[in-house]
């Protein structure tokens with residue numbers, strides 16, 4: 292329901308009137324001009340009221356409201372505090388209004404393989420997937436399915452997706468989908484098609500007009516994804532980390548997904564050794580060798596070193612900022628690390644306590660955080676039959692843990708609400724508010740968008756969703772976050788940048 296307080300504008304009139312240049316060029320009297328002005332304001336400013344507003348960055352608000360101006364959140368609070376006399380109010384009724392969900396790890400281009408591969412270990416699944424992708428002319432099918440899957444994500448309340456593509460072909464098709472995107476272009480060293488090395492990765496990003504500007508109104512952001520430490524050489528990995536820092540792009544990589552990966556990294560033995568032997572393009576001698584902690588430290592050191600270089604270069608260009616000595620360089624390096632590109636490590640299913648502590652000490656959650664996060668994909672984790680994921684120990688250690696779906700080739704849906712409800716069932720002791728934070732704010736931080744989305748906070752983009760509340764939601768003990776996770780209701784409203792996106796089907 293759309294209603295205006297203090298004026299007679301309703302949604303039907305609003306949608307039926309000319310706006311913009313043409314309307315202003317043909318004024319038809321004072322009343323019409325006033326009506327046009329009110330409607331123009333209504334287009335740019337509206338208030339959503341809901342029985343519950345869940346800001347994530349603060350406690351739930353009963354009978355809450357959110358003012359949206361120019362696509363951003365201008366006010367949030369109790370309805371009585373937020374409403375103004377002239378407001379155009381959309382009363383959403385008995386719903387919980389919360390930030391849009393963030394899927395921080397997906398491969399939309401694999402959506403065409405939905406249901407084609409049975410649950411199995413990663414090492415049984417991966418060769419079958421590679422085989423499927425070699426089938427005749429899959430490219431067009433992959434693009435079409437990716438677009439449909441992105442729409443499904445949006446309908447399920449995912450307003451931002453971190454999507455990895457092997458060759459970037461799907462990205463153009465996703466231009467038409469109004470879901471906020473961080474498009475990670477993947478690198479596999481020596482792959483059959485580009486990008487096969489960091490130079491090709493850089494050129495491909497240039498060709499796609501990739502930039503790191505999170506405020507782009509299109510909501511299209513970019514990132515880089517060296518696939519894994521067993522498919523990207525150590526030298527290429529260093530170069531991609533430097534590229535990410537210098538271009539201020541987020542970086543994501545699959546890390547410690549299996550015990551076999553750990554064994555191979557340290558000893559070059561086990562099942563992954565067999566996999567690598569079947570793919571001669573993978574140059575074993577040039578891959579990183581050591582434990583996962585060593586890998587993480589190496590990437591972190593390269594990133595920090597790149598930061599110093601960036602600051603030194605900037606300082607040369609500006610005499611005032613030139614470092615006066617070693618101390619100044621260290622200071623400059625520290626400063627640059629704070630602005631370094633975020634790194635989000637996918638899975639980390641098999642990590643030791645000291646590695647968790649290392650991740651926690653460098654997390655967004657820490658004051659001195661260097662923007663490191665872990666993305667956990669709960670139902671894909673089950674699909675591959677992994678042992679219990681240490682996400683609760685990670686949270687306790689201060690790691691910024693967010694949620695992803697991985698692809699439809701290893702999951703039933705790309706819905707983060709489905710992931711949340713699955714986690715709620717297997718970890719009922721975890722507060723629902725913590726789960727929601729993982730699915731919103733933590734995901735936004737992981738993708739380098741924590742100043743843009745992920746909470747209902749003044750100044751952030753109005754990426755919002757509403758989920759109906761069926762149970763009695765008035766008692767003192769009522770927990771709206773628990774109610775939406777324990778219930779089974781579908782998302783009823785989706786807004787991206789303040790624009791309502793119609794839910795169909």
Ligand SMILES: [Zn+2]
Nearest residue numbers: 398545637697
């Ligand atoms: Zn993945």
